[in-house]
Amino acid sequence: MEPWLIVGAGRLGLQLARGLSQRDVPLAGILCRSPESRANAGKVLPEQLLLDADDPLPVVARVLLAVRDREIEETARALAPGLASQAVILHCSGALGPAVLEPLAQGGFATGVFHPMLAFPHPLEPPVDFRGAVVTLAGHPVAVAAARELAQALGMLPVEVSNLTWPLYHAAAALAGPLVYALLQAAREELQRAGFPAEKAPQAVANLAKTAAEHAHRAGGWGFLTGPLVRGDWETVRAHRSALQPEVRAMYDAITAFTRARLGRELPLEEGEREDE
Template identity: 45%
Template sequence: MLPQWFLVGAGRCGVQLARAIEASGLGVAGVETRSPRGRARVRRALPGVRTFGAGDALPPVHGVLVAVPDSAIPACAEQLAPRLHPATTVVLHTSGLLAADALAAIARSGPATGSLHPMVSFPTAVGPLVRLAGAVATVEGSAAAVREARRLALALGMRPVRLAAAVKPTYHAAAALAANLTHVLVVTARDLLTGVGFSRRGAAAALRPLVASAVEAALSARGMENLTGPLARGDDAAVLAHLAAIPGEVGAAYRAVADLAVAALANEHLLNEMRIRGLELALTGHARCGRFQPLT
């Protein structure tokens, strides 16, 4: 019986997926990596799994999973196409942004092509195995590739969801907002707390239940009805105080996110016009007439 999968790329995503595939019992025939650090990472995380260089012929496997940066996928496909074993019938990439046509060079040589994008974060390659069970994996590509991507997702305990190629940029932007940009905001909030006397560990401990409860409230809501804090109350004085305390790039980020919230609160009629106007003025650095002086 052929080993099921071969991985191209020894970064966080590639190594984590290879470990998950090994743990599932499907088997990994090898990992292609170009750097000594990548080879060392594979040896550490996947003892006994062979590493391949960029010029090596690939072994006989059912499928190849390409886990390299998005910008490298088309060139990687060009280099892989002549080296694929005749037994390989499907090649998938793991980009959430790009569609199957990023693998056009491989599709011309015969294998079915598509994509499988796990909706999880892979913070490390060799740290704890990221839990995939229950996570969504979006799949896209030719009919044969989608079938194989679904099988792999299910074997790893994920829930496959098929996407059209045209919507992948919007999908990926949503994932980035929810994960990557949330990461930035939480780290920024932690740094603000350390600046007022919290230890780094203490700031993390303080934020953990706050962030978890806010995310749960957001995911259980239809819109902004579960939002809490000054914006939800229409408290322009608090917003002005916040902006006075966090000038510069952090203040600009606060304004950008708050603008989205105020627009949604207005559209959902959760605040009256006076409070909406007060928030809008505060976000430009001004107070409502008769209450506060403009920020200088």
């Protein structure tokens, strides 16, 4: 396998570098773009892999951009003159798709997307387990082939797509990732407000969320949904609404409305509600 240059030593870049180095995938280095990221990288990676912005870069044929969405095109353009002819350039954004690298593609580079559908912690947290996680691939066939090889080295499940609506795809990923994280924090806060022991609340919420996610995965739909909506316990729902903080109640109401809209006639009717003729 060709060695990879990873650009960006934040949450994603550093976790990818750690995962690849643990699996003996050749790395040309990781480009650290700030003193903080350089310091973090130095705590978990060999010194010889660390590159600063003013260091001469190795001539490589494989580049993985783990930078902010707004920096992808500019970063790729800056790197291009020092890359091998017809190098593969992948970015890790799920919001933009291959089009953001089109100027590089017109210059003869094979460009594409490598978007892991995982949540990444602080760079110095324990290494992420990539095994079995989905990674979305798109772009030029040569770039997709290189991305697939990278995914397989990490033990990931590559899913190749074309004609994807990238903003919608990324919004769906946000619903399953960072917005779930926010929802779990709301649940933890409300548990503590209710008088539940603060030190036990994170574990209680995590276990409940884990089993709910497992049920949703196995069911592949709504079949394993539980709770007062499914049982028709409308008094309980009203009691929930009265007890929640206003901003949490807004989330509760939105998710309840979505659930009712999707399940419709499968849910018991609320008191005073009439089934349409």
